[in-house]
Amino acid sequence: MDDSRRRFLGTAAGVAAAAATGSVAAQQGATPPGILGNDDIKAEKVPAMDWHSERPLTGSVLAHEHDFDVTPNHRMYVRNNLLTPLIDMKDHRLTIKGLVDKELTFSVFDLPKMFPSVTIQGMLECAGSGRSNYLPKASGTPWNATGGMGCPKWGGVRLADVLKAAGLKSGAAHVAGQGGDPGMIATAAPVIRSIPMSKAMDDNTLIAWSMNGEPLPFVHGYPLRLVVPGWVGSASTKWLHTLTVLDAPFKGTYMDRSYVTPKYPVQPGQKMPADTLSTQAWPVKSMITFPKRDSRYKPGAAITVRGRAWVGEGLIDRVEVSTDEGKTWHNAELAQRGDKYAWRTFTYEFKPAHPGYVTFLARAWDDRGNAQPAVSAWNPLGYFWNGWHRVGVIVDA
Amino acid sequence: MTPRIFALSILFSTGVLAQESLVSGPGSTLTENKCKICHELQHIRRQPLSRGEWADNLRNMKERGTPMDEAEMAVILDYLAVYYNREKPAPPPSPDTLAAGGDDPVQKLLNAHACVGCHAVDRKVVGPAFKEVAAKYSPDSINLLARKVREGGKGAWGEVPMPPNSGLSEADAKTLVGWILGQR
Numbered sequence: 001m002d003d004s005r006r007r008f009l010g011t012a013a014g015v016a017a018a019a020a021t022g023s024v025a026a027q028q029g030a031t032p033p034g035i036l037g038n039d040d041i042k043a044e045k046v047p048a049m050d051w052h053s054e055r056p057l058t059g060s061v062l063a064h065e066h067d068f069d070v071t072p073n074h075r076m077y078v079r080n081n082l083l084t085p086l087i088d089m090k091d092h093r094l095t096i097k098g099l100v101d102k103e104l105t106f107s108v109f110d111l112p113k114m115f116p117s118v119t120i121q122g123m124l125e126c127a128g129s130g131r132s133n134y135l136p137k138a139s140g141t142p143w144n145a146t147g148g149m150g151c152p153k154w155g156g157v158r159l160a161d162v163l164k165a166a167g168l169k170s171g172a173a174h175v176a177g178q179g180g181d182p183g184m185i186a187t188a189a190p191v192i193r194s195i196p197m198s199k200a201m202d203d204n205t206l207i208a209w210s211m212n213g214e215p216l217p218f219v220h221g222y223p224l225r226l227v228v229p230g231w232v233g234s235a236s237t238k239w240l241h242t243l244t245v246l247d248a249p250f251k252g253t254y255m256d257r258s259y260v261t262p263k264y265p266v267q268p269g270q271k272m273p274a275d276t277l278s279t280q281a282w283p284v285k286s287m288i289t290f291p292k293r294d295s296r297y298k299p300g301a302a303i304t305v306r307g308r309a310w311v312g313e314g315l316i317d318r319v320e321v322s323t324d325e326g327k328t329w330h331n332a333e334l335a336q337r338g339d340k341y342a343w344r345t346f347t348y349e350f351k352p353a354h355p356g357y358v359t360f361l362a363r364a365w366d367d368r369g370n371a372q373p374a375v376s377a378w379n380p381l382g383y384f385w386n387g388w389h390r391v392g393v394i395v396d397a
Numbered sequence: 398m399t400p401r402i403f404a405l406s407i408l409f410s411t412g413v414l415a416q417e418s419l420v421s422g423p424g425s426t427l428t429e430n431k432c433k434i435c436h437e438l439q440h441i442r443r444q445p446l447s448r449g450e451w452a453d454n455l456r457n458m459k460e461r462g463t464p465m466d467e468a469e470m471a472v473i474l475d476y477l478a479v480y481y482n483r484e485k486p487a488p489p490p491s492p493d494t495l496a497a498g499g500d501d502p503v504q505k506l507l508n509a510h511a512c513v514g515c516h517a518v519d520r521k522v523v524g525p526a527f528k529e530v531a532a533k534y535s536p537d538s539i540n541l542l543a544r545k546v547r548e549g550g551k552g553a554w555g556e557v558p559m560p561p562n563s564g565l566s567e568a569d570a571k572t573l574v575g576w577i578l579g580q581r
Contacts, residue, residue: 055436136483137444139454184435185515185523186557188462253460257453269483271449380450 035182036084041219046074052142055184056080057219060129063146063389064292067306069335069345070121071150073211077233078219079126079141079148081191081254082181085239089215089223094207098176098245101167108209108223114165115157120204122229122341123310124236125149127259127279130385133375136269138382146287146389151310151343154227156208159243160201168197168245175200176250177226177237193259194250195228195235199280204229204341207240229341230312232279232383234259249278261379268378281312284372285386286319286346286364295393303350303393305332309364310343319346322361326374326388329363355397361388420487424476426496426508431465431473432458434514441481448478464515464522503576510565512573518580525554531581539578543570 038057042049051059060077068075095105106114128140129148163175176194183189199205206227209216216222221238228235234254249255255278263275286309297303309319315337320329332346352358365371375387417438419425432438446454455470455477465473472495480487497513498504507513515523533553534542545553547570549561562570 053437053439139444139446139450141440142443183462184560185462185464187464187523188435189460253457257457257460269447271447272453380453 034086036086036218041078041084044074044217044219045078049075049078050144050147052144056082056141057084058141058143060144060147060149062144063287063289063307063391066147066150066287066308067289070212071152073152073214073217073220076124076150076152076211076217076220077126077129077148079233080181080219081234082183082188084219085180085182086218087180087223087239092223092241094224094241094243096162096166096243096245098243099169099172099247100163100245101169104162104166106162111157111162111207111209111224115161117155118158118203118206119153119155119210120206120227120229120341121151121153121339122204122206122227123149123151123282123312123343124227124229124233125282125285127232127234127383128381130376130387131382133385133387134378134382136378138378138380140382149233151308152212154206154208154229155210155213156206156224156227158203159205159207159226160203162207162243163200163245166245171247172245173197174246174249176244176246177235177240178242178244179221179225179237179239180241181239189253191234191237191254192250192252193234193237193254194244194246195231195280196249199228199231199235204339230310231281232259235280258381259383260381261383265377266380270380272380279383282310283384283386284311284314284316284364284366284370285309286362286372287389288360288362288391291391291393293391293393297352297393297395299355299396300352301395303352303358303395305348305350305360305362305391307332307346307362307389308343309334309346309362310341311364311366311370314370315340315367316344317365317367319344319362319364321348321350322363323350323358325359326361326363332362352395355395357392357394359390359392361390363388420480421490421493422476422480422488423491423493423495424472425480426493427469428473428476430508430511430514431463431469433511434463435461441477445481445483445487446477447484448474448482450483451477451481503573506565506569506573510562523557524559527577527580529554531578534578536578539571539574542574542577543567546570546574 038054048061048065049059058079061075089108092108093105097103126148128143131138131140131143133145174194174196176192178190178192208225208227224240225238226236226240259279260276262273263277286307288307290306309316319332321332322329332348335345363372372386372388376385419429419438452474455474518527520526547562547565549559551558
């Protein structure tokens with residue numbers, strides 16, 4: 001039994017008990033699932049987390065608070081479209097339906113008994129991460145310039161194994177995930193997004209129950225969620241209860257009106273054109289996680305620049321750092337390659353030749369020859385910011 | 398298992414609702430009432446958009462479940478495209494001439510607490526029509542109903558919950574309920 005599975009089975013009962021009693025909402029009645037309040041969610045996060053909005057709840061830490069090879073749970077960004085449900089693991093069921101040979105329903109405890117458990121480290125990043133870099137301002141959650149992402153270790157079973165067990169009918173092309181997050185009002189549309197079969201069948205796409213070896217925190221999808229690593233976070237349905245196999249992309253507002261980009265670039269400030277693409281994999285991106293902006297250094301002291309680089313599909317080929325506003329670039333050291341969809345740590349040693357203000361720019365390249373742009377193409381909903389990250393420090397005289 | 402909608406208390410009890418507002422102008426009250434059902438008004442204030450972007454945005458919100466009809470959407474679009482337009486500066490604040498009831502104290506309470514986001518006098522929106530409430534309860538139910546308005550609940554009109562309105566004083570709740578029970 002792998003480690004995450006043992007810990008999961010060991011703590012599941014305790015967490016289920018917490019779900020039934022742990023909040024004011026739940027205390028109003030143990031049977032119907034309640035809602036976890038924002039204060040309870042925030043209490044599980046580091047004080048450094050900036051909360052961008054309360055309704056819906058969104059929050060993240062800045063780049064210099066992301067200086068970890070594996071993102072700890074309490075630093076993972078929060079992005080809900082609706083509310084955080086308190087679901088009892090014992091009662092939770094996952095149903096696979098649609099274009100399948102046989103409709104299947106599993107309890108959470110069935111999954112690790114019936115399918116191989118796997119643990120992968122994988123990136124999740126909100127489509128709007130970095131939105132506040134766009135000018136003119138784009139509509140949506142005001143994410144900071146950096147930080148709307150994270151790279152924890154996820155434990156669960158492969159979505160492919162579960163789909164194979166149900167048997168795919170001919171024409172099966174997309175898989176839609178639906179989660180149990182309720183809206184503010186009864187008329188709220190459920191958050192449903194679908195992913196193409198090629199991604200659904202990828203070995204790294206999981207139905208996950210653990211995050212860094214712990215049961216999923218409530219706000220991150222307890223007790224089950226999809227993990228579609230490298231792709232926009234909204235693909236990774238939280239509180240997953242239904243998977244529907246479809247012959248085409250799901251039609252719904254979260255596919256067709258939100259999480260879309262113009263098929264061809266538009267002039268900044270223009271509305272969404274008729275031709276759009278549903279957001280999928282993140283383009284190549286990096287950020288400098290050390291030093292912190294405006295740090296001070298003694299004269300002559302070496303500065304170790306450290307950061308993380310990732311790409312939604314493909315591999316990181318190299319990361320370059322510039323100390324002269326992009327006139328010249330120098331290769332950074334890349335840490336050993338880890339899991340396919342994990343971010344990769346880079347470091348660059350710099351010895352300042354004189355006192356004053358030094359800026360570091362980072363630019364990552366993927367194995368398909370794509371580099372980060374200085375400034376990302378403007379789009380009406382402000383998605384996919386992957387421009388160069390800049391950090392300036394002061395070398396004292 | 399599909400979790401049922403159960404409690405909406407936290408969002409309505411943060412106190413954010415009462416403090417937030419948009420620039421006053423024709424349509425501002427309706428815009429506030431509809432938008433703040435689900436999200437903070439900072440999502441509007443933080444970035445002006447073009448008229449076309451606002452139109453797309455409203456269509457998206459309608460599909461996400463905002464209870465508003467085409468006529469209401471037209472009022473909201475006109476308001477947003479005048480007061481939160483990235484292409485031209487907003488005019489100075491002016492009275493919301495389109496707000497229902499004008500200076501009527503009950504209408505002000507209905508607007509301030511977003512009651513009319515989900516209720517109307519003579520038709521069901523999300524919650525029951527005020528006339529249906531008046532028909533169901535006797536005129537001496539003021540204390541009972543005032544408590545339900547402030548604490549929220551469900552069951553009387555089906556499984557759709559009524560969120561608590563803890564920001565509403567007991568006196569104001571009684572004023573509102575008294576008015577509602579008069580709508581017969």
